[in-house]
Amino acid sequence: MDALTVHRLHFAFTAVFHYLFPQLTMGLALLLVILKTQALRTGKECYNHAARFWGRIFGINFAMGVVTGIPMEFQFGTNWALFSRASGGVIGQTLAMEGVFSFFLESSFLGAFLFGEKRLGPRLHWLSAFLVFLGAWLSGFFIIATNAWMQHPVGYQLLPDGRFALTSFWALLLNQWAWWQYLHTMTASVVTASVVMAALGAFYLLTRQHLEYGRMFVAMGVTAGLIASCLMVFPTGDAQGRNIASNQPVTLAAMEGLFTDERGAPLMLIGQPNMSEKKLDNAIYLPRVLSFLTFRRWKAEVKGLDAFPQDTWPDNVPLLYFAYHIMAGLGTIFVAVLALAAYMLWRGRLYDTPLMLWALMLLAPFPYIATTAGWMTAEVGRQPWLVYGLMRTAVGSSVEVSAGNAMFTLIGFAGMYSMLAVLFLFLLYLEVQRGPEAAADEHGAAGGSGSALAAD
Secondary structure: OOEEEEEHHHHHHHHHHHHHHHHHHHHHHHHHHHHHHHHHOOHHHHHHHHHHHHHHHHHHHHHHHHHHHHHHHHHHHHHOHHHHHHHHHHHHHHHHHHHHHHHHHHHHHHHHHOOOOOHHHHHHHHHHHHHHHHHHHHHHHHEEEHHHHHHOOOOOEEEEOOEEEEEEEHHHHHHHHHHHHHHHHHHHHHHHHHHHHHHHHHHHHHHOOOHHHHHHHHHHHHHHHHHHHHHHHHHHHHHHHHHHHHHHHHHHHHHHHOOOOEEEOOOOEEEEEEEEOEEEEEEEEEEHHHHHHHHHHOOOEOOOHHHHHHHHHOOOOOHHHHHHHHHHHHHHHHHHHHHHHHHHHHOOOHOHHHHHHHHHHHHHOOOHHHHHHHHHHHHHHEEEEEOOOOEEEEHHOOOOOOOHHHHHHHHHHHHHHHHHHHHHHHHHHHHHHHOOOHHHHHOOOOOHHHHHHHOO
């Protein structure tokens, strides 16, 4: 295995593991604001207790996100030194802003939220929750703006020594790719947090513990999750798909397994890319739907892979195809399951239907799979470029770091991250076992919260 492949595996491993945590914290930040808003609006302490409970889970995820995220910053210099040297004058702007403005804002006010409730009072405590949310979502934006420049470079100039210089800071921040990618990513994070909340609520109801809070978590998770799932499909997913069609048409062809140009191109539901014969085996499709979704015309022509030089094709077309279809398929399932759960919630039957509660509980890992597949779609689809159309992946890695050195550190990271995963699951288990009523007991209001919930 050559050094470039190991560098790519190294970054892929750390990025995938790291993103298991921010996607929950970014989505949960919004749900915490909603819980604190409900506490202010209704005056019911049960919402404060729920916010304290999820705040502790937020804190555990945030800590894990920090520990696993910092090595990624160093990898730009250790594994991808040539890329960092060439593009640091551009992406360094957004990465620095993410650290200085967003990360410190989020971490500072998270401390106030977790430990300062009695001193701050209800309104200032709500403000601390809002500032945690603002910091988390700003952090997400600056990271997405960095990635968006690599996908669709704007506002730059190529210097004689091969480095990129930023010519327009606002072009970097207002990149059309960044905004739709950002909205799609953030709605996906809300789906993750909502499904996790609903799943835990379903677990409590099925095991007959913390029943009042279980109902609250299920109701809030299903409602927020359905709204976010629908927004994830349209308009954010649709607009991002059209971004790809306009700026990376070869990526769209690979995502859809489209090998030749087609007028009235079908939307592939199932199939397996056959790279030797350049066709899709066992295809099940919806006629003309891809043309309509892409260009809003049923008979529009969609370019196939054969329309582009083969050295510009994504490196691994089958992996890209399957990653995209896993993401899209799970997104459809989220809409269907949460819509059915919302209907049963509206009819007052959800809490007493074990089969639906089991479905919600077992749904918990699938948003993580969907977002991982989504990022694989974005990153594998950009290949063979580090900066699309400008810098190939093959020339961006660190030439003085051998395959053996990179593999050694990859194995070391895998071992350390495995231990961190065990620690994370253990801490999460303790919080779930303590339950939200522990927050009520800590504030001497367990009985009052129960009566408030019963009246809700």
